[in-house]
Amino acid sequence: MNDNRNMLLAIVLSAIVLLGWGLLSEKFLPTPAPQAQQVDDGKMKPVPQPSATPAAPAVQTPQAIRERAIVLTETPRVRIETPSLQGSINLKGARFDDLDLVAQRETIAKDSPPVRLLSPAGAKDSYFTQFGWTGEGVAAPDANSLWTASAMTLSPGKPVTLSWTNPTGQRFEQTISVDDGYLFTVKQRVVNGGSAPVAVRIYGLASRAEKSKDPSTWTNHVGPISYLGDKAEYDVKWETLDEDKSGVTLDSRGGWLGFTDKYWLTALAPANGAPIEASFKRTPSGAYQADYAGAPFVVAPGQAVSSETRLFAGAKEYTYLQRYEAAGIPSLNRAIDWGWFRFFMIPIFKLLLWLFHTIGNFGFAIIALTFIVRGLMFPIADKQFRSMAGMRKIQPKMKALQERYKDDKPRLQQEMLKLYQEEKINPAAGCLPILLQIPVFYALYKVLMVSVEMRHQPFTLWIKDLSSPDPAHILNLFGLLNFTPPSFLAIGPLAVLLGITMWLQFKLNPQQMDPTQQQIFSIMPWVLMFVMAPFAAGLLVYWVTSNILTIAQQAWLYKRYDMHLSDTHPVKT
Structure with a gap:
């Protein structure tokens, strides 16, 4: 026995501990089921039958793939201009489907283009997010609805309101603001100008046509990711959704979910504390989708109700993740797969x-x-x-x-x-x-x-x-x-x-x-x-x-x- 034999033993045992701990996964704790709500004199109150309205729709991806530049010219758009982001919002369907990261480049070459995060449906590597409503007995906006914008450029300090009104008098609005980093805030509002109450349900979704080009390893998770019910979920993988056609459903009160690449993240963060039904699935068209739906609520004639959600779309820079945690998005830094040793790392x-x-x-x-x-x-x-x-x-x-x-x-x-x-x-x-x-x-x-x-x-x-x-x-x-x-x-x-x-x-x-x-x-x-x-x-x-x-x-x-x-x-x- 000598010190070198002990050193070898220490190295082997330490490697076993590191590998063993890194392969363990965290599990979700059960959370309460969502409760339906209605508006009564401007206040939210519970109503029965929370499943009266459908959850988030499954996005259908176009079969014909065209040049991205051509797809971007086919619909009217609102420009996005910030120190960190550039791109546009598609007024057909109110989709965030065109986004580049200004400060991040594809390669180290001087003439390298910026990293492209989101692309429209119909283009190669389609990847977009969308917010909206579903309803029963009411015409809600869908992917083909053409929205009207209050301004044609979205920038920090200059929000844009998108609006759409159905034939029965219900007006749907999305007021979108953006900061100097990677965070969008979307205030969804329904104004019932009709003669009868309507039951609606808000939703948000992220859809990507292809898996990430970054490999997912035991040391770094890539793919579907969420923080719901005070637990980070790294167990749902691309293969999980390929094998299970019914997808994965999670109930929670607040949190966030989306897709992560090695360095980039797209995460939907509904209002913290509100009950949601979240899911990951592979749609019939073959796209991967992360979505959530809030509890149904009823809007009486002459009443209006609003809710707020946030969208993180950008690089997983720790400073920004901490900033948005302080702003109310719980444990957003868990989007970085630190592993079990995060307290040390x-x-x-x-x-x-x-x-x-x-x-x-x-x-x-x-x-x-x-x-x-x-x-x-x-x-x-x-x-x-x-x-x-x-x-x-x-x-x-x-x-x-x-x-x-x-x-x-x-x-x-x-x-x-x-x-x-x-x-x-x-x-x-x-x-x-x-x-x-x-x-x-x-x-x-x-x-x-x-x-x-x-x-x-x-x-x-x-x-x-x-x-x-x-x-x-x-x-x-x-x-x-x-x-x-x-x-x-x-x-x-x-x-x-x-x-x-x-x-x-x-x-x-x-x-x-x-x-x-x-x-x-x-x-x-x-x-x-x-x-x-x-x-x-x-x-x-x-x-x-x-x-x-x-x-x-x-x-x-x-x-x-x-x-x-x-x-x-x-x-x-």
Whole structure:
């Protein structure tokens, strides 16, 4: 038994814990069923038979796919112009079906177009949201209704009201406002100008014709997502809706639901506290739909009733998610799949973000974070290297014991434990820093994988995107040869630095007595060099910096404790 065997055991056990916890999923708690409502003297009161009106309709997607630019010219539109968004609202059906993210680009190229989030029905990759009403015995607006707009441009501080009136005198209104980020607020209002009461029910839906191009993994959920009943739901996947034609239905009072990509989110957030019936389904046309329907209510002649809902459509930037949580959308930051360790990852993410805003470069922010982590763990490392220096000091005695008891393994173990006690050395002392570094490393991995703030962030020299693998490949002579190596052979300078620094680190460790362990530790740096090469460059920057600091610590602490140990624990002969 020695410190390296304990280190291997710690790594294996920690990996099991991380993987096991990450694969567990949260379940919903039951919530009360929706209660129907009516308007009586301007007040909402319960009425019987809450299922009297239908829920949100299933959207039918056009079969013929046309050029997006052509589709956008086929109907009148209200322009959307904000510092973060640009696009338009379709007045046919009152759909949010044209939206680009101004500050986010498809690639790191200078002429790259902005990220396109929403596209109209009939175009490729159709993706849109819609708010409306269903009713029984009343003509409610549908996907073919043509709305009238109070203005032709929607911008922060300049809301637009859409209105539509049916033949019996009921007027339906949507007053839409937008902030400087990614949040739309939609105030839905029904005015009954007819001679009889009407029963209606509000709804909201998000429909996308195709699955996300981003893969969904156990570390990062992509697809249908919701926070209803005080629980985040990551279990509903594209495959769930493909297999279950009836869809998934959830009852709640407030919350939000929609679709998430790796970095982008479209979420419907009805008024908090109001009972809703929410669902995910795959429609007969093959589109994926997230929708909710409020409780039915009755509007008497001459009365009006309004409700408010919000739409988040944009990048999952933590600052905006926090802002909208403070504005009343519960736990919107859960749209970022932090996993079970979010209590640990969010502080690391916030520290990294603060370092970035202070320094101005994410690569140097990662290096600064590495210094901070190593500094906080220095007292533990101090104890670790004292133990390791002691192990190095007693190597001759351990070799002598191995020779003396090479045919008696139990006796060898007893004598080695006795030697540890005499020299006051704890071979397991080297495990704790490893155990502490694994969560930090995993947290940084998650931050690099799920946070849009890291996307397309440059470092220096050839590293233009820290969230992507090192683009320089040694096997094609850094691009001079006209071929791209397969991912498992795409070894870049950062991966080579990782292998070299890890090899140097292991060289400074006490030599393993077991020949098998010696072989494992001699090849491990080069195996990890290949394993880590396809990972995000930012992760390799962290690991290489950590290795360099560890080598410097080892050199200094060995020198210090070799002198200290020789004074207090002289070698016995």
